[in-house]
Amino acid sequence: MSSNGNLNNGSEAPATASLDSWGKYSDPQARPSQGLTSEAIRFFTPTYHQDTYDAINPRNFNLAGKSVLITGASKGIGRTTAIRFALAGCSSIAIAARTTTLLTSLTAEILSAANEAGHPPPNVLELTLDVSSPSSVESAAKTLSKEFGGKLDILIANAAASYDLSQPLAESDVDGWLNTLTVSLSGTYLCARYFLPLLLKSTLKTFIGLSSVGALNINATMSGYQVAKMGVTRLVEFIDQGYWRQGVIAVSIHPGGVDTELARTLPEEFHGFLVDTPQLAGDWMVWFCDQCKPENGAEERKGEWLAGRFVFVNWDVEELQQRKEEVLEKNLLKFRMAV
Template sequence: MADLSGQVALVTGASTGIGRHLVEGLAARGMAVAGVARTEDRLRTAMAEVAAATGARTLAVAADVTDRASVEDAVGRVREELGPVELLVNNAGLIDELEVPLWEADPDQWWDVVTSHVKGGFLLARAVVPWMVLRNRGRVISLASGMSTRANPDYSAYSVAKTGLMRLTESLATALEGSDVRAFDLAPGVVDTPMTRSMHMWQGFADWTPPEQVVQIVAAIAAGELDQWSGRFVRAGKDDLDVLRATTPEGAARQLRLRPYGDDDPLG
């Protein structure tokens, strides 16, 4: 495993699912890890279990990622107790609980899904990235999805949210060009989590992506091994890590773009 000793990570949605796997995997590689989630008791239990299992320094910070003051207070506490954040993983987010076409969706619930991902990712980056820029060192990873790149009739809010995160990542990466602060989109694949099992589209599914594959890509990004993929989309469970390390994408590869309708397309 990559040795990430001395680095500090902040993972949102850390108390369960993919976030919980990331916290433990990064701690096992020597990182001090702060976990952020809304449910304090469950978060404290998860972070204490990781500390006991790995011997790493952990910190549980209850916060609402969609609330500016809550996010700023949480990031300030992490910085004071663990040190400057060198790896931010935007993992927190809701799904479309009703799983219906958008015209049947509850508007407030639909917007809550989008807000949890996009506003949450924006507020965390806004609070963390300035300190990364000041030190000229840092990596930001947003958890993307296959639905970032294609529509789903029953998960319109989740699709919009994950697509928005991809555009946010590319904007951030472009603004950071010339520095040693990078931003990435990582789709974790279909990991066996309570959230995934709650989604109708995955009922009966068995070909789960091992969570360790997600951790391995996150750790490689934290180690600076995939910097050439900044501003782009990678996918655990499909992308081979050695191939990613050896490949330098060009042009708009793995970025959101309109496809021209033909050679005469004026927008092509």
């Protein structure tokens, strides 16, 4: 992380990031060096996608025989992602939410998507899961282990929460602030804590933590949300550090500016940025998991070079791969202090 609050991406960001191409918003409460994310980060690849595209089309990949768990699956990005994995032929799909009311209809959509793409019907497991509760997460892990043969290939930690983001810290709602960290950050930790043992028994061993561009920003009224998302990004680095030798590939992602129920808790001036489709995020995750499949004779998996890093799903994947050597040489896309 550079001294102006931006992710180390190998290029100098402007001291004040106006982001004219994203919109005219600037936080009047922010110090000049702590505005929105710089265009240098947005244009880490020349192409910046806001919808899905052929290179990440889930119908181009084959995840037959693989299993995935998606938390926060009842709505928004999580719901769409479950359907996109079905289009890629994923054989076992666990959909988890605090309340399961909306999961039954999602199961039907998953089965329909698999059929549409010409795949056998996947084993769909509906899980009641409160990621803020250690006992709930532990119980869900035991249930999944039993249903999925003691292993899990892919964990997508999507569940998150937010609160009224209209007040600066000293006027913020204490319960809401703490709940944001409990669900978004502690929830990601608990999922890692109880599901990593199942990942370690699989072949893909892939962990995706949903962070946000908010992890890079400092906005006066958004401390809880932005601290939580930065924490998720850093937690993924810890997962990578602790388990890469055992084959785990962990990444954190900015899933785009998607118009979801949670995103609508952002201050109204941010709503104009909510123009990316959930299919973009879902398809990027399918693409990445396909990149993490072991290949016969290969010393490393294609997606291994992104392990421990923070990636925008908007970046074009082919252009991103062209920067692989630079990213590895300079250890880019990680939080660091510049001195």
